[in-house]
Amino acid sequence: MSTINFAIREINFKIVYYGPGLSGKTTNLKQIYDQVPAESKGEMVSLATEDERTLFFDFLPLDLGKVNGFKTRFHLYTVPGQVFYNSSRKLILRGVDGVVFVADSSPDRLRANAESLRNLRENLQEYNLRLADVPTVIQVNKRDLPDALPMEMLTQVLNPEDRFQVFEAVAAEFRGVFEPLRAVSTMVLEKLAQKA
Amino acid sequence: MLEPSLDLYGETFDRVDGLLRELLAKSRARYAMIIDRKGFVLVHQRALWAPKPPSLDSFATLIASNYSANRAIAQLFGEEGFKETVQQGAEVGTYLEELGEAALLVTVFDSGAQLGRVKMATKLAAAEIKAVIEAAEDPPPVVEFDKEWSDSTTALLDGLFGTRER
Numbered sequence: 001m002s003t004i005n006f007a008i009r010e011i012n013f014k015i016v017y018y019g020p021g022l023s024g025k026t027t028n029l030k031q032i033y034d035q036v037p038a039e040s041k042g043e044m045v046s047l048a049t050e051d052e053r054t055l056f057f058d059f060l061p062l063d064l065g066k067v068n069g070f071k072t073r074f075h076l077y078t079v080p081g082q083v084f085y086n087s088s089r090k091l092i093l094r095g096v097d098g099v100v101f102v103a104d105s106s107p108d109r110l111r112a113n114a115e116s117l118r119n120l121r122e123n124l125q126e127y128n129l130r131l132a133d134v135p136t137v138i139q140v141n142k143r144d145l146p147d148a149l150p151m152e153m154l155t156q157v158l159n160p161e162d163r164f165q166v167f168e169a170v171a172a173e174f175r176g177v178f179e180p181l182r183a184v185s186t187m188v189l190e191k192l193a194q195k196a
Numbered sequence: 197m198l199e200p201s202l203d204l205y206g207e208t209f210d211r212v213d214g215l216l217r218e219l220l221a222k223s224r225a226r227y228a229m230i231i232d233r234k235g236f237v238l239v240h241q242r243a244l245w246a247p248k249p250p251s252l253d254s255f256a257t258l259i260a261s262n263y264s265a266n267r268a269i270a271q272l273f274g275e276e277g278f279k280e281t282v283q284q285g286a287e288v289g290t291y292l293e294e295l296g297e298a299a300l301l302v303t304v305f306d307s308g309a310q311l312g313r314v315k316m317a318t319k320l321a322a323a324e325i326k327a328v329i330e331a332a333e334d335p336p337p338v339v340e341f342d343k344e345w346s347d348s349t350t351a352l353l354d355g356l357f358g359t360r361e362r
Binding site: 003004005006007008012014036040042043045056057059061062064065067068070072075087088091092094095178179181182185186189190192193195 | 203204205206209232233234235236237238239251253254257258261264265268336337339340341342343345346348349350352353354355356357358
């Protein structure tokens, strides 16, 4: 749920980048950090292992600006993708407003993508949330791989009912990085507007 | 509302803000702040003599995450949570008290403050802040997040994300 701070007139939203290990969640945040102007971003925090795998989370605060006197801010988080860090993933989903699911196009990662999406559903249930309740988009990353899985196959597994907006990306080259973030942010804002 | 939220505004905010200032004076700590459990800063105060704090966003996020992780560790052993969360470095330390289900009160102190004094002052402040919040009667202000607001905010999104693709 968004946090509205009436005293300092701020609205804060939490967007979580979810997905299997090595799918490119941290790369997305690093690219966003590099591309957003200095006045619109805060410090990026990464809690990673020595070999640069996410241990707990990455965090990047973004300032959108003021509307009707309220400053609008997005806090972006990644989760650790490796299977055994599930406790950390659950903690990071607390208070989530929107999800960017980062899928991996590598041919041997189809099952990992499906399992991660199922894990997202299960972890949201811990907060009495259904995936359908949370604005979610799918970013299919690493589309530049020569043996990338066909989009049809990935969408059949991850989005069989065509519920989610899907974006192709090569996050390492900053292709398709802003689009899913913009889409999920818009959905989050629309959801708040609908509730009002 | 799935997540508890602490609404601080108007007179309640002013009183809580005053209690944080008192806490700093009594404890001789550098900073005192209330953050929600998702890691957003709700209100903060800095002692007049204290150096500029680090990024509050980063600090609040790490404190809230650390609190959640510690609570999860306690629960592995059948505890609801740990009663005290103190961290002390060579120069700087933090002390944390829960403010009900919604928020955390954090005090940051240095070697010029005594830990016992910090703990006592923070516990007292937490109790007073909880009482102030519970006694608050005014409903939160109504804010119109209508389509116009949504459209304006989306325009800001376009400004930030829409024109910067390579």
